[in-house]
Amino acid sequence: MTDDTPNDPQDAIDSEGERRREELDDRIFDHSAGDDQEGVPFVGAGPGNPRLLTVAGKELLEEADLVVHAGSLVNSELLDEYCGHAELVNSVGKDLEELIPLMRDAYEDGDNVVRLHSGDPAIYGAALEQMDALEHEGVPTYFVPGVTSAFAASATLRTQLTLNEVSNHVAFTRPQGKTLTPEEDHISDFVEMGDVTTCIYLGTHAVRDTMDRLLEADHDPETPVAVIYHASWPDEDVIIGSIGDIADKVEDAGYRASALVVIGDAVTGAGYERSFLYGDWANRGPDSSDGNESDAQANETQAGDD
Structure with a gap:
């Protein structure tokens, strides 16, 4: 030894x-x-x-x-x-x-x-x-x-973190605080992109500060937000709101830790478009790519990502 x-x-x-x-x-x-x-x-x-x-x-x-x-x-x-x-x-x-x-x-x-x-x-x-x-x-x-908590939260919300024509990207992030300077906090940047589902870890205690900064940056107060406390635990709780009102709801519930915050239209799962995978592309014949098998495989890979 x-x-x-x-x-x-x-x-x-x-x-x-x-x-x-x-x-x-x-x-x-x-x-x-x-x-x-x-x-x-x-x-x-x-x-x-x-x-x-x-x-x-x-x-x-x-x-x-x-x-x-x-x-x-x-x-x-x-x-x-x-x-x-x-x-x-x-x-x-x-x-x-x-x-x-x-x-x-x-x-x-x-x-x-x-x-x-x-x-x-x-x-x-x-x-x-x-x-x-x-x-x-x-x-x-x-x-x-x-399995990270963002995926459990997605399952609880019965939606996808990525949705065609709604959210093409997912950001795993945390708010500014003791270990992250204001310059390193990019939550507002992610929300501004519009097609990003922003998943905030370690930020339950800072929900109000985070939402206040988003409002100060002129983000739409109606942007959907979900807070999932103890995702997949027996005492799991789900709070649905928006940038404008979620802080009040979280404070009323008394949560200060152990919750994941999700911002973006994917929270509701509304407004997405049908993917290529099960649309017209799926019905194309074997010769529809001019006989180029690699093109078909590339299309399949791209469609599968939707």
């Missing part, structure tokens, strides 16, 4: 970042998402409902000896169902100097270690800094994707 004190996490992050600038990791070309890999998996627990955990995530949790999880952000029902046999460690309140030796030592002792993040660890998960610190100490790591 190595020393209980890890290398300085910031030194590890800087070192791994510099290495990444110089050359790509060979594992990028050796493995795809979902593969069995060596090391500590950083697993996305999904938005809340245990049934939205991926098959890969379920298998890894069932084999785990140690699960380091994101506290109350992970549904306790999921922990009970898949992790009851394992040692559970809540990562909330623990810094890298404590978490890295914990996971490193367990892995080096031969334990199956799983780092369990809420949603998908690639979206506001602060996963890479932990992975870099572990890699710097010789512990391999890898991502196991999860």
